[in-house]
Amino acid sequence: MADTIIFYTNPMSRGQIARWMLEEVGAPYEQVLLDYGTTMKAPEYLAINPMGKVPAIVHDGRVVTECAAICAYLADAFPDAGLAPPINDRADYYRWLFFGAGPVEAAVTNRAMDWDVPADKQMMAGYGSFDATMDGLEAALTGKSWMCGAQFTATDVYVGAQIDWGLAFGSMPSRPAFADYVARLRERPAYQRQKAIDDALIAEAQGKKDGPSPG
Known part of the structure; x- marks a missing residue:
């Protein structure tokens, strides 16, 4: 095919x-x-x-x-x-997709590695500070169902996965806007199918790693 x-x-x-x-x-x-x-x-x-x-x-x-x-x-x-807005209505779509790929990815990774940007060096970092990045992400979601408003898009898959993991593993702060957003994401059938497939693969790999239990 x-x-x-x-x-x-x-x-x-x-x-x-x-x-x-x-x-x-x-x-x-x-x-x-x-x-x-x-x-x-x-x-x-x-x-x-x-x-x-x-x-x-x-x-x-x-x-x-x-x-x-x-x-x-x-x-x-x-x-x-229907996972991309019309060409003339993609400002938020591109803005937050690349915000996720740039500032969010860098800020979360650096925080996980205990790399804090000194206050006098924040102009050199693309994201400024971790807190500023989280504030920007929260502002993007406040008052909206999805990153681009009423339409669920590919930006929600990418940025939503980051927030989902961030809350699950404690790499992002728990804020009401984040928690409500993730709850909506987890209701999507495609999200649930993905989790079922990958969770089964992880369990299978873990079983092979552990080997048969002694008889």
Whole structure:
């Protein structure tokens, strides 16, 4: 089938974001599971993504990496899913998609590694400070159902996954706007399908790692 997508992932990775997006668009896909440090770094996969990380998709011979790019690409490749606003109404769509890929990703990662930006260096950091980034994210959601208003879009898949994980693992502050948003996300059938698939894969991998229990 011409539209079948090859999806390279590991269930314990940001590949969960790409799978959620694939489930949202309803596109047929074939998953290829990769392991850290082995198949993810093998020449065959490095030819697809020289970074040696997942996720990646190949669609009709075209390679797309980086979660935000995968979400935006799939929204455009499968327009019937309605996951991108009309061209003339994409200001918030692009704004918050790239806010998630830039300031949010950097701020959360740096905080997790105990890297705090000194006050006199905040102008040099793309996100300024962790608190300013969280305030901006909260402002984007306040008074709206979704990042772009009434329409759920690919931006909600990407940014929503970050907030979902942030609340689950304590890497983002628990704020009412975040909690209410995540509750709405978790009601989506595509979100639930993705979680069921990846949770099962994680459990299977954990079972293989633990080995058979002694008799």
